[in-house]
Amino acid sequence: MVHVVLPSGQGVDLDRGDLLSVLRERGETGAALLVDGELRDLRDPLPPSGEVQVVPLDHPAALEVLRHTASHVLAHAVTRLFPGVQLAIGPAIEDGFYYDFRFPEPLTRDDLPRIQEEMEKIVREDHPIERVWLPRAEAEALLRGRGEDYKLELLREIPDERISFYRQGEFIDLCRGPHLPSTGLVRHFALLDLAGAYWRGDAARDMLTRVYGTAFPTGEALAEHLRWREEARKRDHRTLGPELDLFSIQNETVGAGLVLWHPKGAALRHQIETFWKEEHYKAGYQLVYTPHIGRARLWETSGHLDFYREGMYSPMAVEGQEFYLKPMNCPFHIAIYKTRTRSYRDLPIRYAELGTVYRFERSGVLHGLLRVRGFTQDDAHIICRPDQIEDEVAACLDLTLHILGAFGFRDFKVALSVRDPAGKEHYIGSDGMWDEAERSLVRALEGKGLSYTRMEGEAVFYGPKIDIHVLDSLKRSWQLTTIQFDFNEPERFDMAYIGDDGAAHRPYMVHRALLGSLERFFGILIEHYGGAFPPWLAPVQAAVLPVTEGEIPYAEGVAAELRRAGIRAEAWTKERKTLRWLIREAQLQKVPYMLVCGAREAAAGVVALRLRTGEDLGAHPVAAVADRIRHRVAERSLEL
Numbered sequence: 001m002v003h004v005v006l007p008s009g010q011g012v013d014l015d016r017g018d019l020l021s022v023l024r025e026r027g028e029t030g031a032a033l034l035v036d037g038e039l040r041d042l043r044d045p046l047p048p049s050g051e052v053q054v055v056p057l058d059h060p061a062a063l064e065v066l067r068h069t070a071s072h073v074l075a076h077a078v079t080r081l082f083p084g085v086q087l088a089i090g091p092a093i094e095d096g097f098y099y100d101f102r103f104p105e106p107l108t109r110d111d112l113p114r115i116q117e118e119m120e121k122i123v124r125e126d127h128p129i130e131r132v133w134l135p136r137a138e139a140e141a142l143l144r145g146r147g148e149d150y151k152l153e154l155l156r157e158i159p160d161e162r163i164s165f166y167r168q169g170e171f172i173d174l175c176r177g178p179h180l181p182s183t184g185l186v187r188h189f190a191l192l193d194l195a196g197a198y199w200r201g202d203a204a205r206d207m208l209t210r211v212y213g214t215a216f217p218t219g220e221a222l223a224e225h226l227r228w229r230e231e232a233r234k235r236d237h238r239t240l241g242p243e244l245d246l247f248s249i250q251n252e253t254v255g256a257g258l259v260l261w262h263p264k265g266a267a268l269r270h271q272i273e274t275f276w277k278e279e280h281y282k283a284g285y286q287l288v289y290t291p292h293i294g295r296a297r298l299w300e301t302s303g304h305l306d307f308y309r310e311g312m313y314s315p316m317a318v319e320g321q322e323f324y325l326k327p328m329n330c331p332f333h334i335a336i337y338k339t340r341t342r343s344y345r346d347l348p349i350r351y352a353e354l355g356t357v358y359r360f361e362r363s364g365v366l367h368g369l370l371r372v373r374g375f376t377q378d379d380a381h382i383i384c385r386p387d388q389i390e391d392e393v394a395a396c397l398d399l400t401l402h403i404l405g406a407f408g409f410r411d412f413k414v415a416l417s418v419r420d421p422a423g424k425e426h427y428i429g430s431d432g433m434w435d436e437a438e439r440s441l442v443r444a445l446e447g448k449g450l451s452y453t454r455m456e457g458e459a460v461f462y463g464p465k466i467d468i469h470v471l472d473s474l475k476r477s478w479q480l481t482t483i484q485f486d487f488n489e490p491e492r493f494d495m496a497y498i499g500d501d502g503a504a505h506r507p508y509m510v511h512r513a514l515l516g517s518l519e520r521f522f523g524i525l526i527e528h529y530g531g532a533f534p535p536w537l538a539p540v541q542a543a544v545l546p547v548t549e550g551e552i553p554y555a556e557g558v559a560a561e562l563r564r565a566g567i568r569a570e571a572w573t574k575e576r577k578t579l580r581w582l583i584r585e586a587q588l589q590k591v592p593y594m595l596v597c598g599a600r601e602a603a604a605g606v607v608a609l610r611l612r613t614g615e616d617l618g619a620h621p622v623a624a625v626a627d628r629i630r631h632r633v634a635e636r637s638l639e640l
């Protein structure tokens, strides 16, 4: 007998029995089983003991089951509407679900409404969803009979003799589950989008059509999500980038995944870089510059040619030597370290560089500024003695929170990745080193009062790490910072320092990037602010707007005065437009400050100050406006 808590909160003692019929008899609706916190199918045999809960449809753990069931409803509808379609895979994802298909004819967005309609019909028909176990031979015959080549490929990878299928009405799909009891429970869903997706993510295989959708337990939650999506769509950096003339990526002329920073994007980047460099000097870092290419032997020593080759571009030959574009900056920093004998008194050494690296990414995964092929890491390597490691990690975390805070990020999620304790042989470095490194990471996090999730088995083979994710204004999580121990490269490059005992010792090395890469960070900043950057980052801080042609000289004088005060100001005198047009344009360009110059203002030597929020602050002397802007900039204020 096992005690089962039902969705109503009532408990029942059950032997094994058919849980679905127990629920039906009691008029309760369940979505899935939680067995000791693990999600299972309602149709699974009950465990002999343990804590078993039938979760209701609106339980957070049930969302995945709901969405995966919605993906089956989608596939069901598609097989009705498009005979001859082939099914690939249809998982639940973070905020919805998708299903990959190979359509006999290309699908367009215009087809989505009628697919949605057919799905609604399948929901109304309320088909019970059954789990069917087929012997392998029968499963194969079924799929072969329907010409389901992708499913057959998946089947070959399932080692079991009995194969799990789920059936609803006339539709049956190879699937591990879990699923809801019936299609009628998928009430609040929407199809969202189409995209191309390679079968198994492999560019050498078939291009399939991915249909995206989402589903929620309530209509309100769905409506809220659709509003959120619309807001995210408006903030998409791939739209705002060209609109605000910040950057471009030109696949045909320049190459995919390679970013051109336009003057306005570059002005913003200059602010990021200047701030970053100054704060690093203040924190005791030394800035270095290193080349974009390095000899093959360097990457052999570092090990990148062994364990990172697929992320690197083909070598180029120069005077009979092979060179590679750098995928990482570390070997160069180590080469600087090794130009001298370092004593224990020289440590810690902290080399920082805005280092541009090139990594191979398949064209299918490139995504605006978020996933590119050439990018500038805000990289640093901290080389120190074992007794310094704790302070170094703590200081690194301080700097991270300070810098991310200045950009307006105050909500963090932290993950600590450590070894899989059951597979220690897959990692290099001694137990003592792993323990010491992990302890320093934990103490630093606890010292800052940051809660974190410990991820066992998530560490890379050469050391534990902390990843920091920020939550943006739409509560989306972005991974920015990584603080990563490395027990590998100091060994491979035979790094040493002379201890107070006169003997050579191996230093610790930590790689860290706070912003991640400037390109990706820029993309996230654009979306976080929806392009309306705070004054210190805004590419153009002030637009000076003459009311008529007569005020052009005055406006130009005002802009020049602001520029002398260190403010990025432009007089908008090239186009003869109405003031209304100019103000609207400045608002579209999200310029924080508009300085309107009419005849009256020109005569009085003042400007009428407007904010991009629409607020009209009236007449002010130019010097007062300059003071206000400079003050906001100096404080890196988010206010105007």
Ligand SMILES: [Zn+2]
Residues within 6 Å of the ligand: 068, 072, 166, 173, 174, 175, 176, 177
């Ligand atoms: Zn399924």
Ligand SMILES: [Zn+2]
Residues within 6 Å of the ligand: 328, 329, 330, 381, 511, 512
């Ligand atoms: Zn590194």
